[in-house]
Amino acid sequence: MNVKHLWPLAIVVAGIGATAIGAAISHHYWSFFGLLLIISLASMLSGALLGFLFGVPRLNRNYDPREDYGRTTKYLPNTNLEDVSDWLTKIIIGITLTQLAKIPDYLQGIADYVTANSSCAGQDCHLAGPVIVSLLVYFFIAGFLSGYYYTRIFLPTLFSIMEENSILRAETAIWRKGGQILFSASGGSGLSSRFESLTGQEKAMLQRIREEGTLGRLSHDDSAALNVLLAKGVVESSPGKRSWRIIDEEVLRLLQED
Structure with missing residues (x-):
């Protein structure tokens, strides 16, 4: 026991x-x-x-x-x-x-x-x-x-298990949506940039990072989008600060033009 x-x-x-x-x-x-x-x-x-x-x-x-x-x-x-x-x-x-x-x-x-x-x-x-x-x-x-x-x-x-499962499901949905975008593009002219392969949630999170930098409390969907962007190497956090920045220059440029 x-x-x-x-x-x-x-x-x-x-x-x-x-x-x-x-x-x-x-x-x-x-x-x-x-x-x-x-x-x-x-x-x-x-x-x-x-x-x-x-x-x-x-x-x-x-x-x-x-x-x-x-x-x-x-x-x-x-x-x-x-x-x-x-x-x-x-x-x-x-x-x-x-x-x-x-x-x-x-x-x-x-x-x-x-x-x-x-x-x-x-x-x-x-x-x-x-x-x-x-x-x-x-x-x-x-x-x-x-x-x-x-x-x-x-x-x-x-609570941790429930929250983790919710975030993981949201991450899986984002990765699956990104795969569908890549699959659809492979049948046509292809993607001209990495930015086009991002889902709407990822783009919304990037826009929020560009405008705010410092993020407060995040919903499960926002946390999932942020985790996926981190895994892709699109964003990174500033050491010792509660702020984020976009490190992919091409994505940042296209985001500003979007």
Whole structure:
């Protein structure tokens, strides 16, 4: 088993052990154990959801695609999820801070509700309340830590894979379109210049580089066009700067005339 899964598993196993011990206060052991297990699971899932919201990674807004052409990306194309997570996190923190003094009462209310709706004839009701509150707190914290931990580990990788696949598909489409242009030209008079072999996306990116030089955040299609132009040796980045320039003089001249 991977080491990174050991401590979350250990926390859950320890919690189940505590649940089994806590259920011993009831003469109807298995019924009360099942009840405690369901309550603990609900608490853990609530904590895991909160941990997920806190764990959604933030977009690296200073990411420069020129700094890593080896395909390690900034991930997080889904900024909506980031915004929703940030919004909900702030609301939850605000509500928690304003209701902090009432949290013990809320927990006690849950424990009282559970004991009131279960038979006290076969269990020690004076101990049932503290056991339920303890398990609620324990599993909520365990769920929060596990949710945050796994979100931080797996979500950036998942976003990276999704973004990389999207860019690679866009690159493949550009290369295929360029091949179609070359194939069509081979049946006629041929291409008079390298510029004519470029696709519309590549030309649009070259025009943007010529006008702006420094590029901000790029869409997947723009990133794909830029990667293809880099592979063809048409453009290059300025070392230490967030700017691009066209190094193919013929392409630059024809772009200005176009």
